[in-house]
Amino acid sequence: MIEFLLYTVFFASALFLILVILLQEGKGGGLSDAFGGAGAATFGVRAGGINRFTFGLFFVFLFSALALHWTSDNDEGSVMNKDSNAASLGAPEVPSENN
Secondary structure, rough: HHHHHHHHHHHHHHHHHHHHHHOEEEOOOOOHHOOOHHHHHHHHHHHHHHHHHOOOOOOOHHHHHHHHHHOOOOOOOOHHOOOOOOHHOOOOOOOOOOO
């Protein structure tokens, strides 16, 4: 149940973070100009509050990702520690020139 809640927070914050970042007006305009300047009208001339909101949303995204990692049921460790079949095959054989 807690994992479902963490995944919901993680994906919702990721999508909302993408939306908020794309609506912010950069130095050369932004995606908000493509929609008729709706972002500038929404956020106003001063964008100090939207920057704080973006950082807060980033930290929600970051901590939900870390919480998902900490609550995972994977006790096998890193993928890099496992033996792979490719490593045990050795070097490929060079074909002989015995025609």
